[in-house]
Amino acid sequence: MSLSFVTDPVSVSTPATSANLGPGFDSLGLALTLYDDLTATVSGTSYTVTVSGEGAGDLPGDESHLVVRAMLATFDEVGGRPPGVAVECLNRIPQARGMGSSSAAIVGGVQLARGLIRDGRRLIDDAAALRIATRLEGHPDNVAPCLLGGFTIAWIDADGGRAVKLTPAEGVRPTVFVPAERGYTATARAALPAEIPHADGAFNAGRAALLTHALTSDPSLLFPATEDRLHQGYRAAGMPATTALVAALRSAGVAAVVSGAGPTVLALTEVPADFTPGAHWHSEVLGVDDAGARVKGGMVEHAERGPVAAGRTS
Known part of the structure; x- marks a missing residue:
């Protein structure tokens, strides 16, 4: 299949998350109102990353960066990569503190790739995006609320990561x-x-x-x-x-x-x-983020997502 890519920048805002929430080990997660902002543009013949904020000076600036690794995995899912992408990361989520910084990078990369691919949302729906993110992270408890927002119950079956999204009550005060x-x-x-x-x-x-x-x-x-x-x-x-x-x-x-x-x-x-x-x-x-990873530009319009997560059951 021949893929084409948009030339305009694509941006995504990914929320911090908290997993487990006490008894829900590797299954329950909550999206929080603290965000990393990422922008990607198809450019040149290599993959580069510029980082400001959390992790600046420590994180790599090439294809080994987790955002780029997630983008490449998503491109490979549909069988084609652009020749190069320039990524800019403004990180606010504390690194290695139990607030989902790696999941934010993975989900951000998946969403950026979906936005850069023309017809990316049809080729990679939310269920597929969650499966890719889960495969990269190893478990879905953080990537699910980061992608979908709200309170999520996540699990892994023979097809990979799945989740349902629920709306927290007003009295939840993180x-x-x-x-x-x-x-x-x-x-x-x-x-x-x-x-x-x-x-x-x-x-x-x-x-x-x-x-x-x-x-x-x-x-x-x-x-x-x-x-x-x-x-x-x-x-x-x-x-x-x-x-x-x-x-x-x-x-x-x-x-x-x-x-x-x-x-x-x-x-x-x-x-x-x-x-x-x-x-x-x-x-x-903080508040509870209900929207999940928000995308601007490209071929993914965040508002298209329904209120229930990937893995919806009838």
Whole structure:
């Protein structure tokens, strides 16, 4: 199949995300109102990346950059690449903090490629975009809310990553507490045991089901709904400051969890005005992003997406 590409710039805004949300390990995620802005233009004979903001000076400027790798994977999905692309990244999502920076880069790259391909949305629909992003990330819990917005339940089947999108209730009040030091998903995953007690699995299944109801219908239940026995306890020794802050917030009645693999802490209910996390932490009140990765220009119009995610079931 012969592909053609647009010549005008394509821009995408990708939201930060928080995965797990306590008991929903590798399956539940929430999009937040903090964004990376990316722009791509078909240009020249090579792939280049210019980064400002988070990661400037540390991230690569060539084809090894995660945004470009995601673009190339998307181009290859339909059998053709432009000769070169110039990418500009304005990053605001903290890197390696458990706020979905890698998922934002992957989803951003997928969306940029869809926008640059003429008829890209027909050739690569949202379901296909989610599958590509999941394959690159390895799990769908962050890429799903980044692509689709809102609160997502994601899973992997024989065809790849799938997700459904739900709308959080008005009472959900995300606050993030971001530390200066970084954390790495591979290290956090290495702390998890190969097996867990059956009782802990049953506990988390019940809490994850309750969390879906609490997030979408009854935020008064968020505190018990965010209890977890599957991953946070096993990772506690590797991030003591995060563990201590989660405990302090929960002692104050706040539904607080480790954001993704950490070390950021996410509070889903209002934090008391007199609560002080300490100088080590930067806190920011955010909203829930309902739109997901927004594209301007090119051949993908963001408004075309329906309210339910890829993987919709009848």
